[in-house]
Amino acid sequence: MKKWLLVSLLALPIAAQATPIELRAAGSLKNAMNDIVSAYQQETKQQVDADFGPSGLLRKRIENGEQVGVFASANMKHPQTLKAAGKGDNVVMFARNQMCALAQADVKIDSIGLLDVMLDPSIRVGTSTPKADPSGDYAWKIFAKADAVKAGAKATLEQKALQLTGGEKSAKAPKGRNTYGWVMENKRADVFLTYCTNAVLAQKEVQDLQIVQMPEPLAVGANYGLIVLDDAHDDAWKLAMFILSASGQEILADYGFDAPLKQ
Numbered sequence: 001m002k003k004w005l006l007v008s009l010l011a012l013p014i015a016a017q018a019t020p021i022e023l024r025a026a027g028s029l030k031n032a033m034n035d036i037v038s039a040y041q042q043e044t045k046q047q048v049d050a051d052f053g054p055s056g057l058l059r060k061r062i063e064n065g066e067q068v069g070v071f072a073s074a075n076m077k078h079p080q081t082l083k084a085a086g087k088g089d090n091v092v093m094f095a096r097n098q099m100c101a102l103a104q105a106d107v108k109i110d111s112i113g114l115l116d117v118m119l120d121p122s123i124r125v126g127t128s129t130p131k132a133d134p135s136g137d138y139a140w141k142i143f144a145k146a147d148a149v150k151a152g153a154k155a156t157l158e159q160k161a162l163q164l165t166g167g168e169k170s171a172k173a174p175k176g177r178n179t180y181g182w183v184m185e186n187k188r189a190d191v192f193l194t195y196c197t198n199a200v201l202a203q204k205e206v207q208d209l210q211i212v213q214m215p216e217p218l219a220v221g222a223n224y225g226l227i228v229l230d231d232a233h234d235d236a237w238k239l240a241m242f243i244l245s246a247s248g249q250e251i252l253a254d255y256g257f258d259a260p261l262k263q
Helices: 001-019 027-044 055-063 077-084 115-118 134-149 152-158 179-185 194-204 236-245 248-256
Strands: 021-026 048-053 070-073 092-103 125-128 162-165 191-194 210-213 220-228
Touching: 021 027, 021 055, 021 152, 021 236, 027 048, 027 236, 027 248, 048 055, 055 070, 055 077, 070 077, 070 236, 077 220, 092 115, 092 134, 092 194, 092 236, 092 248, 115 134, 115 152, 125 134, 134 152, 134 191, 134 194, 134 220, 162 179, 179 191, 179 194, 191 194, 194 210, 236 248
Parallel strands: 021 048, 021 070, 125 162, 125 191
Antiparallel strands: 070 220, 092 191, 092 210, 092 220
16 A cells, blocks of 8 residues: 555656646747747756647637647737736736738839838738737738828728738648748739748748838837736746746747847
8 A cells, every 4th residue: 555655656746747838829939939849848858739820819719718828929919818817917028020021023122112012903912810810910000000101001901901811711821831931922912911030931931032121111010928827737937937038038039039038
């Protein structure tokens, strides 16, 4: 009996350690966060199960009862919504991104003339899906800013925008492909508004794509928020702190994010 009890007690830490930390993160974080998870697992030997997707859809899954330890969103709104619902405590801004335009090789475009090109009736403008994916919300912010540059631009751009990614029914890129590179390779848009980090990854796959920086009047930045959920695995806080540490921030910076906590 004593031998059985001793064996059982010794097994308890192993069983706890075997329970993975559940991480959910914005699709734009996938490459960087996979490297962060690998570094964390190598240091702690703690398994992390990560899943990536549009932040708004991930938030809905958490609201519907999915057990998640750490949620890393491409905006502050979704984690703050979870906090307001009593599902977590502090929301920390851990990374920044910027919006850029991806353009097909045959589109005559530069930063100064970007708005005129997007307003051209012959140009198809692609975006992600607002509310489901923050990238789409940020595209709509660009459209709102455009109205101050050219009257009526907001309504025109909202009406013509093709919501090609980030929605529940959006076509999915083949496994291993960058979503935006795949969309542009298949000629589904002439210009696509996305995060600059996504644009760089897309161009690596489809090398003739052009990356165009937003002109100052249209510039929109994205603040990324992190929250640990109340029903999280005990070690979820350790993963969150690793993301906020110099090591985690260095990896984010390597992928083109502005890492505000980087030392």
